[in-house]
Amino acid sequence: xxxxxxxxxxxxxxxxxxxxxxxEYLLGTGALPRHESVAGADVYGDDLQLALYLCYELHYRxxxxxxxxxxxxxxxxxxxxxxxxxxxxxxRTDTPAHDSVEDAxxxxxxxxxxxxxxxxxxxxxxxxxxxxxxxxQRSLYHLKEADPHAWVLPRLWGRAKAGMAAVxxxxxxxxxxxxxxxxxxxxxxTDLDLDTTYGHYLDDACAxxxxxxxxxxxxxxxxxxxxxxxxxxxxVEITSSPGSRRLADAMRRTGAGPAAEHFYDEHVEAxxxxxxxxxxxxxxxxxxxxxxxxxxxxxxxxxxxxxEDRLGERLLDDWRAGRSSLRTRQASEISHIS
Amino acid sequence: MPNSPSDxxxxxxxxxxxxxxxxxxxxxxxxxxxxxxxxxxxxxVALCTCRRSKRYPWCDTSHRERKxx
Numbered sequence: 486x487x488x489x490x491x492x493x494x495x496x497x498x499x500x501x502x503x504x505x506x507x508x509e510y511l512l513g514t515g516a517l518p519r520h521e522s523v524a525g526a527d528v529y530g531d532d533l534q535l536a537l538y539l540c541y542e543l544h545y546r547x548x549x550x551x552x553x554x555x556x557x558x559x560x561x562x563x564x565x566x567x568x569x570x571x572x573x574x575x576x577r578t579d580t581p582a583h584d585s586v587e588d589a590x591x592x593x594x595x596x597x598x599x600x601x602x603x604x605x606x607x608x609x610x611x612x613x614x615x616x617x618x619x620x621x622q623r624s625l626y627h628l629k630e631a632d633p634h635a636w637v638l639p640r641l642w643g644r645a646k647a648g649m650a651a652v653x654x655x656x657x658x659x660x661x662x663x664x665x666x667x668x669x670x671x672x673x674x675t676d677l678d679l680d681t682t683y684g685h686y687l688d689d690a691c692a693x694x695x696x697x698x699x700x701x702x703x704x705x706x707x708x709x710x711x712x713x714x715x716x717x718x719x720x721v722e723i724t725s726s727p728g729s730r731r732l733a734d735a736m737r738r739t740g741a742g743p744a745a746e747h748f749y750d751e752h753v754e755a756x757x758x759x760x761x762x763x764x765x766x767x768x769x770x771x772x773x774x775x776x777x778x779x780x781x782x783x784x785x786x787x788x789x790x791x792x793e794d795r796l797g798e799r800l801l802d803d804w805r806a807g808r809s810s811l812r813t814r815q816a817s818e819i820s821h822i823s
Numbered sequence: 824m825p826n827s828p829s830d831x832x833x834x835x836x837x838x839x840x841x842x843x844x845x846x847x848x849x850x851x852x853x854x855x856x857x858x859x860x861x862x863x864x865x866x867x868v869a870l871c872t873c874r875r876s877k878r879y880p881w882c883d884t885s886h887r888e889r890k891x892x
Contacts, residue, residue: 594887594888595887595888595889595890596884596887596888596889596890597889597890597891598889598890598891599891651866651867654866655865655866659864659865659866726883726884727883727884727887730877730883730884750878753878753883753884754863754865754869754878754881754882754883755865757844757869757881757882757883757884758846758865758867758868758869758882760884761838761843761844761846761867761869762867765838
């Protein structure tokens with residue numbers, strides 16, 4: 486990756502009054518958003534989701550021109566808590582919930598014969614420009630793949646900790662930098678002629694994409710949500726293997742390139758293993774120690790499905806209407822070069 | 824240290840399950856019917872038992888139940 490660790494990504498353009506105020510506060514040029522604007526913003530909309538994303542990004546790589554100390558600024562944390570409260574409350578209300586972890590997992594383990602999700606679409610009929618848009622959107626997560634999940638490690642013990650650490654070790658390349666999954670994704674982006682700079686596509690990503698990353702950051706940063714983080718991780722790992730097989734097919738069919746195929750081929754195999762470890766050792770180990778977290782594990786699984794379904798619908802709505810799913814004109818121009 | 828038996832003495836653990844892959848502690852080398860071998864150095868590997876995997880001998884979750892929704 487050509488990322489220069491001394492050069493943080495530029496702050497993205499604001500998407501409304503809340504993200505304007507958070508961005509200006511980060512740069513030291515303005516005040517934090519007013520309570521009324523936080524309370525009035527669409528909870529799944531661009532403005533609130535970007536504002537929350539900006540707050541969380543300080544815990545990853547930060548932004549150019551923003552002092553690193555802002556990460557623990559108490560006034561900013563108070564605003565972040567207000568944004569999180571709105572997001573988490575909405576998820577708890579809107580997520581269709583299973584009664585038990587067993588039921589939630591069992592539903593993930595059934596494969597539809599005629600699937601209608603975004604990976605089914607890309608595998609059957611996706612064009613190269615849609616594959617490229619998908620990669621640009623997903624780069625917000627995959628360039629920090631498995632990072633938010635590492636935060637849960639100090640909050641687990643015994644079997645759950647050992648299982649989680651083993652899966653994370655695999656995600657981080659098993660000790661080999663060229664195999665770190667974030668690096669494999671950057672190689673995929675290079676095949677697709679996309680910019681691999683960390684944060685490059687933040688301005689282009691839709692609110693639904695921001696929400697999927699915000700969910701992981703939210704669950705990863707709060708010890709009180711460790712059960713939900715484990716559920717979220719299980720949902721990702723259980724659904725990844727068949728989904729990655731379809732995306733590998735899409736890469737082959739569109740001639741995306743060998744590194745693009747390899748990224749998803751690796752996830753077919755790796756996540757078939759991770760699924761087993763996460764189900765038996767991480768969920769099993771956590772609930773043996775802390776059975777009271779079962780409802781939160783189920784919530785993490787269901788909330789992940791909820792935000793992923795919203796993203797899939799958004800992408801398919803745009804593509805079926807012949808529109809770019811990316812927000813900026815510049816990127817939509819790039820995305821149509823095939 | 825008496826509390827740290829060396830890895831050499833520890834048997835390789837295999838987990839079997841009613842439905843799903845055989846889980847084997849890695850790294851492994853698998854000898855296929857034609858005499859060729861494939862290897863994986865993952866911390867654990869999932870070996871296909873249903874014979875439906877397109878990445879045989881590695882599991883690709885093809886054993887999962889499929890339903891018309």
